[in-house]
Amino acid sequence: MSIYKNIFLLFLLSLGIFTFSQEKKKFPNVENVLLNIKPDSKLDFWVLVHNHYGKGKEIKVSGTKKDYVPQFSGFNLRPGEDSFFYIVYSSGGKISYITELKDLKSFIGKIDNVDEAALSAVLEGYMIDEQFVDVAANYYEDKTNYYLDLGKITSTECPYQKKHFTLTVNKSSGIITNVKENGTYTEVYTKKCTNNPRLQKKQPEETPKETTPKKTPKKRK
Known part of the structure; x- marks a missing residue:
C-alpha cells in the first residue's frame, strides 16, 4: 500500500508543479515591455x-x-x-x-525574453491591450515556449472590434508556432454606425385596412 501511496503523492506533486507553471503573469504596460529590450x-x-x-x-x-x-x-x-x-x-x-x-x-535581434517575444508578436499585428489585461495582455511559459494572450484589432469599420488570441512562441527560434483564436472581447458601435442596433428604430406597424364596404348615400327624389 505504501508504494501506491508514494505514487499518488508523486502524482499530486507533479500536478501542483504543472498547475504552478501554468499560472499567468500580466504585462504591466507597454513601457515596461520596451524597457526590457536587450539589443544583440x-x-x-x-x-x-x-x-x-x-x-x-x-x-x-x-x-x-x-x-x-x-x-x-x-x-x-x-x-x-x-x-x-x-x-x-x-x-x-x-x-x-x-x-x-x-x-x-x-x-x-534574437528573442531573449518574454517581453521581446510580445514585441515580435506586435510586429505581426497583435497588441498588448492594457485596458483588457486579463484577456489580452498576459502570458505563461514552460521550458520550450512562451504562451502569450494578446489582442488584435479585427475591424475599424462599424462596429470597431477586437479579438483575443493565444500565441505560442518558441524560445529557441523566436518563431510563432501556433495561434489560437479565443473570440471577440470588445465591440464598439459609434454614433456614425448606421448598423448600430440601438439606433435602428422599429418600423411602425401598418393599420389594418377596412374590409366592410361603405354605404352609398340614397338619392333624394
Whole structure:
C-alpha cells in the first residue's frame, strides 16, 4: 500500500508543479515591455523616449548618452492615443533613430525574453491591450515556449472590434508556432454606425385596412 501511496503523492506533486507553471503573469504596460529590450548588437548607448501629447520624456538610458536630435514622430503602441515612442542609439559613434515599428525587429535581434517575444508578436499585428489585461495582455511559459494572450484589432469599420488570441512562441527560434483564436472581447458601435442596433428604430406597424364596404348615400327624389 505504501508504494501506491508514494505514487499518488508523486502524482499530486507533479500536478501542483504543472498547475504552478501554468499560472499567468500580466504585462504591466507597454513601457515596461520596451524597457526590457536587450539589443544583440554592441551599442555605445541607447535611449527610449516616450512622447505624450507633444512632451518627450526619456524613460530609459543605457550607456553613456550623447547629444541627439529630438524626434517628432515614432511608433505607437496605444491605438487611439496621442502618443508615440522612439529609440535613439549609437553604434561605432554613429547615432541612429528608430521611429517605425518595423525597425524594432533588427534592433531586438534574437528573442531573449518574454517581453521581446510580445514585441515580435506586435510586429505581426497583435497588441498588448492594457485596458483588457486579463484577456489580452498576459502570458505563461514552460521550458520550450512562451504562451502569450494578446489582442488584435479585427475591424475599424462599424462596429470597431477586437479579438483575443493565444500565441505560442518558441524560445529557441523566436518563431510563432501556433495561434489560437479565443473570440471577440470588445465591440464598439459609434454614433456614425448606421448598423448600430440601438439606433435602428422599429418600423411602425401598418393599420389594418377596412374590409366592410361603405354605404352609398340614397338619392333624394
